[in-house]
Amino acid sequence: MAANIRKAAVIGSGVMGASIAAQLANVGISSLLLDIVPTTLTPDEEAKGVSLEHPAVRNRLAANAIAKLPSLKPSPLYDDSFASRITPGNIEDHLSQIRNVDWVIEVVVENLAVKRELLRKIEEHWKPGIVVSSNTSGISINEMAEGCGELFKTHFLGTHFFNPPRYMKLMEVIPGENTDSDIVARIVEASERRLGKGVVIAKDTPNFIANRIGTYGLLVTLQAMVDKGFTVEEVDAVTGPAMGRPKSATFRTLDLVGLDTFVHVANNVFDKVDGGDEKLIFEPPQVLKDMVSRGWIGEKAGQGFYKKIKGEQGSEILSLDLSTMEYSGSKKPASAALEAAKTAKGAINKTKALLGAKDRYSELAWEILKKTLVYSASKVGEIAGSIADIDKAMRWGFNWELGPFELWDAIGLAKSVERMEAEGTVVPSWVKEWVAAGNSSFFLKENAKLLYFNDGKYREMDQSPEIISLATLKEQNKVIRGNGGASLIDIGNGVACLEFHSPNNAIGSDILTMIQQSVDEVRLNYDALIIANEGRHFCVGANIMLLLMEAQDEEWDEVDRIIRQFQNTMMKLKHFEKPVIAAPHLMTLGGGVEVCLPADEVCAYAETYYGLVEVGVGLIPAGGGCKEMALRISRANPKPEIDLQPFINDMFMTIGTAKVSTSANDAKQLGYFRPSDRVIANRDYLIYEAKQSALRFVQAGYDVAPAEKIRVVGADGKAVLKLGALAMKQSGYISDHDLLIAGKLAHVIAGGDVPSGTLVTEQYMLDLEREAFLSLCGEPKTQQRMQHMLAKGKALRN
Structure with a gap:
């Protein structure tokens, strides 16, 4: 079925849309890249004497996006010449050409009304057999499809590429309530075998899997930092490789993502979930709102939690003091916990060493991990079908070395649950029942086969026979x-x-x-x-x-x-x-x-x-x-x-x-x-x-x-x-x-x-x-x- 995806159309030529078109081009799938028609001329176009009706003007947004691909860092293209596999166009003149493609990917602004309107236009030119998907980071697939025809709905689903699409492995595929299972299977196979993705099937819930848990983890980290008086550098020292996570840790990650984008993602959950503790957690803290209002939104603005300045001795990285909202020279934290994690080998041993040192950094790590693990467990069945899917989503989408449940096993399931309950943390009942039944882990190796908890018992992990594990x-x-x-x-x-x-x-x-x-x-x-x-x-x-x-x-x-x-x-x-x-x-x-x-x-x-x-x-x-x-x-x-x-x-x-x-x-x-x-x-x-x-x-x-x-x-x-x-x-x-x-x-x-x-x-x-x-x-x-x-x-x- 993967071979049946020969040509695609990508609608929306922003950085994400153009980069998705680039990844399609990388694997030999030619695409049509469409965007809106400009309403004003550029100075260069005025100098050339062309009108708004000129094809080069009408296709300008997509054409410029394609031209910029080779200069983007990191490059979205395996080879710069592959940009020739992308054809620019515009929605008004060329949307009818989607009749000639196998897959239409909508990548426009994260706005439900805009996406609904575009889907109606797509359906006017759509014919059965063409898959239509939305690259959304958290908007409901079912809500998007409201007002579309029943047959169209069977061909519509969500395909959440993680950014940058060439390098990030995770693809969340989100079927709607009417999506045909064969359509899902077709896109899963094409994504895995052609595009090189690791696919996880997500439920149609706010922010799906990885962004739901990742956003929660970042917010509780920020909360713990403020409550316990830690600095930006101290939190990043704890939540990076010492915890089996990327060097960008918490605040460098937020600067890379963009604080404005992160606030939007957090609000998406805040607006959708009912009241209670979860809603309180997803309300962006005032410090983030203040930083966004100041324009301190991260790397794209030149400053966020970190700010890079050039001096006589070279560049210097400053960090933000949240108590004064002023930048100062970074200070590398040191402690027994951090040193123990640094010298340990592998994510499992690093995390154990970090938690075992019993200093303030160890306590910070425990506070963050405890809440993230419990939250992940509370969402099994709601946002994903299994603990395995949640772990894959976090490894592939956030580059965690261990998913939440693999990590829980690593630190000791029964012992950690006992400590959580002693501290007044509410552990999901299914976790307590699993431990009470005598199980000491969520994952188990038996006769060289990997088993995992699923619906109250161990089940064998599904794996394609075409994946050979040495x-x-x-x-x-x-x-x-x-x-x-x-x-x-x-x-x-x-x-x-x-x-x-x-x-x-x-x-x-x-x-x-x-x-x-x-x-x-x-x-x-x-x-x-x-x-x-x-x-x-x-x-x-x-x-x-x-x-x-x-x-x-x-x-x-x-x-x-x-x-x-x-x-x-x-x-x-x-x-x-x-x-x-x-x-x-x-x-x-x-x-x-x-x-x-x-x-x-x-x-x-x-x-x-x-x-x-x-x-x-x-x-x-x-x-x-x-x-x-x-x-x-x-x-x-x-x-x-x-x-x-x-x-x-x-x-x-x-x-x-x-x-x-x-x-x-x-x-x-x-x-x-x-x-x-x-x-x-x-x-x-x-x-x-x-x-x-x-x-x-x-x-x-x-x-x-x-x-x-x-x-x-x-x-x-x-x-x-x-x-x-x-x-x-x-x-x-x-x-x-x-x-x-x-x-x-x-x-x-x-x-x-x-x-x-x-x-x-x-x-x-x-x-x-x-x-x-x-x-x-x-x-x-x-x-x-x-x-x-x-x-x-x-x-x-x-």
Whole structure:
């Protein structure tokens, strides 16, 4: 059904509407972007002498929104060229064209009357089969559809994209009381499989799931802050990573969202719920109203709870003192609770440490968590069908590491309920009954299956068979072999998956050993190998700590051995007689890229940030990265009369500036991926899709590619590259050491000092890589760069 969404119309070209159209474009769905017709001319239009009736004027709002997409930060587009998949128009002239689309998404102002009027206009041109949805953050779907025809109502629902649509995983799908179940299923599948979303079905209640609980949590946090006299910085220190939540915590989040937007969202619940404690909580506090009236609405206004000012010593972040309404320099809070949380590993242990320290920060954390957990429990069945849906909504929509019920389990369900009741907190009866029945958690692992509380008993979590969990497979004893850095796992149908699990998935001798052992194992007992993992990032590169230690001790034979092992392992992967598929995600840098380059196909998560970045630590790629990129250029341009130099120049700049792709599609533009490599929008399905690719190779009758020779630009081409680097040095863009590195890189990718057009072997290129790498390891400034990267996590320009 997801394939049935081929074309869409997005109505409303504000930042959100244009960004939704961009995400549709990212996954190959072309769209019509419509907005109102302007009523006045711009000065530029007046100068051109055009009238209000000119098509360029009538389409101006949508056309300008599309033109601005590439400049938005963060970019809504995987590739700037994808903006061409969006056609601008206006509601008066082009609304009839919705007859030709599969999905109409309304993204106009959050005003019930405006949305109702637009739906009536849409229905005039609508025909059965076209799905119509409203991107609303909290207005009732049923109220919106009042006055529409009965058949139209069966095709209408809510689709709440979270902002920014490209990056935020959550999509709340809100069926109306008349929405056809097949229409819901169609949009759920399209959202998950095409758009890459995590979908949660929400009830048609004010603010739905994530904004209902998230807004409540922010309001009780603000209340606790005022009641107990905490500062803005203190609250953010407690409610950020220490609690398993994003670094933006509470007040940086409010500044990013916009205080005016937040007040509107809070009022939406306040106006809809009946009296009582809940209504009191959702009334925006006076301090927020005062800040909005002053225009201190957050980042878009230049100030909110925080204000950034520029001084002689650089920028400084000031924070607001709510008692005086004046800004002052931020002061980093310190306490036993905060320090304990900082040193603990993982969200569960951090939260336990924060709550266990028993100081004022610990008490603040408990007060906030207690109220949020109880409120979440009170809304089960009202805003969502299950606790699992609420947890998913908060993880995917607010980037919490743990949903409310996972968190409740982590801090101890029975013990925390006992403490809540002792403090006079009213705990929902179903929670007390569940605990009284002897249950110690909402979630339970049993026979490697995840169970969760649902309607008074444990039920098995629904999960698509197309979502392959390596963690679950390991619990089911599917590990074939492993060591401290990696494991080989049987994922079924004759396919084995090599998983990295070293710190940061950095490549060391243990991972290289497992790659070689995996090739040997798959050769004997399996049909194909995929390389994938479930780490935060796919791979940050080689273990530079080990290399630095050996270089500082001048153990050059050992450095040489390490590089040879890397090169030989990659060549073993490349010339393996069975299919190899790589499935990178997020940060895939340096050696991580070199692991993927030998694969027969790459299935990359759309959000893959991919680059050969060794220059950043004073080195060059030496695990086959330079060789493989030169080979791809040679292979794509086999005729001797084709000049390779322009392609080599581009590659030299890409590697020499340590350029990292902004997406998997951008990696294709940089030449890191082949046109045949695949981009997968939803990371949940990445391993499954890689497995399917492997099986297609097997079913087609796999033949290992023969060894190839590489046509190089040689000494003349190297001179061109070095001349370009010298010009950058003379212009002040690079340092003396950068120039030295550039010379080494030029020597390698040009193929050394051979005549232009010479055909060289892969091993010849690998030898050039290794020689250049070894010589750079001996440079003091390279060792300084390596040390700085390990200490600071960023490149040193020396």
